[in-house]
């Protein structure tokens with residue numbers, strides 16, 4: 215059994231607000247899971263429950279075999295967390311900050327230098343955190359979360375405010391950890407960026423889990439058509455159904471390009487027709503539904519249910 219986090223029928227109420235409503239899922243070793251949802255969907259609450267900072271109203275949670283809400287939570291040392299708004303003491307240096315967290319986690323002080331190096335902060339290690347840029351503070355936050363080689367890493371909106379180069383190196387660093395078997399759970403609004411990074415996506419809406427699966431699984435569930443752009447020779451534009459077969463929806467993009475919508479069951483057939491000998495197609499691009507589109511689809515289906 216390689217489940218590192220198990221959430222079973224968890225409900226969390228804050229007074230009259232039901233922040234998490236009967237949510238269940240398990241996270242496995244070595245997977246990167248994106249937790250997505252609008253503001254107030256319950257993402258941070260789920261992370262706080264996994265950290266044992268709050269207790270579920272009902273249901274159960276296990277993290278690395280332990281109940282995080284139990285007084286003695288042995289697994290905490292193997293759990294890394296990067297909160298949405300990292301705030302450190304501005305008066306001490308980056309090195310001193312990590313030294314403080316290393317003592318809390320009972321990690322050797324020798325682990326600090328390699329970590330600062332890994333997040334690219336060696337040059338600023340002995341500068342006060344108050345002089346750090348937002349990106350540098352975020353990297354210090356990541357170094358803090360990486361202390362002790364966590365087996366489960368919870369990252370709440372980790373790349374907000376980072377420029378594209380920093381985002382890239384951020385994902386490289388956490389990917390190394392995942393390759394060594396860690397479970398990564400990232401909450402984010404940046405769907406396009408998660409599309410390439412997360413093996414699996416959990417979509418939350420108003421405390422309810424509305425979808426959970428790999429992008430391929432979500433695409434199959436949603437049955438959203440794939441858009442196919444075809445560059446067509448002049449003659450071909452005149453009589454599209456003759457060489458492509460019946461098509462539900464299509465539109466002209468420009469003088470020599472059309473875009474068709476292929477349902478999952480007809481996609482392969484359309485591609486075969488478009489590429490067979492004698493077809494007037496010079497070039498094509500296949501654009502599967504994006505995570506943005508899937509997200510909108512699942513939210514809408516839940517709202518209508």
Ligand SMILES: Nc1ncnc2c1ncn2[C@@H]1O[C@H](COP(=O)(O)OP(=O)(O)OP(=O)(O)O)[C@@H](O)[C@H]1O
Pocket residue numbers: 228229231232233251252253254255256257258259260
């Ligand atoms: N301590 C609290 N007391 C009262 N209500 C709370 C508390 N913490 C969270 N909530 C409520 O629970 C709901 C879920 O909040 P949560 O912070 O988990 O959402 P989120 O998905 O992380 O949102 P965001 O994307 O804005 O960070 C919201 O309605 C929020 O107002």
